[in-house]
Amino acid sequence: MTISKPARLVFFKKDGCGPCEMAIKALNQVLEQHPNYEQYVSIIQKENAPALVAAYELNLYPTVLIMDKDSHELSRKVGSSFLTQRWWYQALDAIANS
Numbered sequence: 001m002t003i004s005k006p007a008r009l010v011f012f013k014k015d016g017c018g019p020c021e022m023a024i025k026a027l028n029q030v031l032e033q034h035p036n037y038e039q040y041v042s043i044i045q046k047e048n049a050p051a052l053v054a055a056y057e058l059n060l061y062p063t064v065l066i067m068d069k070d071s072h073e074l075s076r077k078v079g080s081s082f083l084t085q086r087w088w089y090q091a092l093d094a095i096a097n098s
Contacts, residue, residue: 004068007040009064009091009095012052012062013062034089041092
């Protein structure tokens with residue numbers, strides 16, 4: 001059995017969400033220091049992607065899905081308390097070096 005490697009992060013946020021803004025601020029701080037990580041991040045506004053929200057059964061925001069190269073979900077993080085600058089760096093570093 002082959003274990004899939006993480007290939008990208010998909011960050012789902014919604015309009016007017018304070019915790020989402022906190023998480024995006026932490027992400028942007030990491031991307032300012034490591035612009036090469038930007039290629040591994042997709043930011044999706046919930047209101048603009050109802051089909052994806054339904055497909056991945058998203059109910060709480062912010063939510064980050066860690067995906068493999070075939071867009072299969074490997075794991076998810078929900079809530080801004082997990083999405084610190086340190087978490088973003090570690091997750092993106094792991095993807096960049098996998």
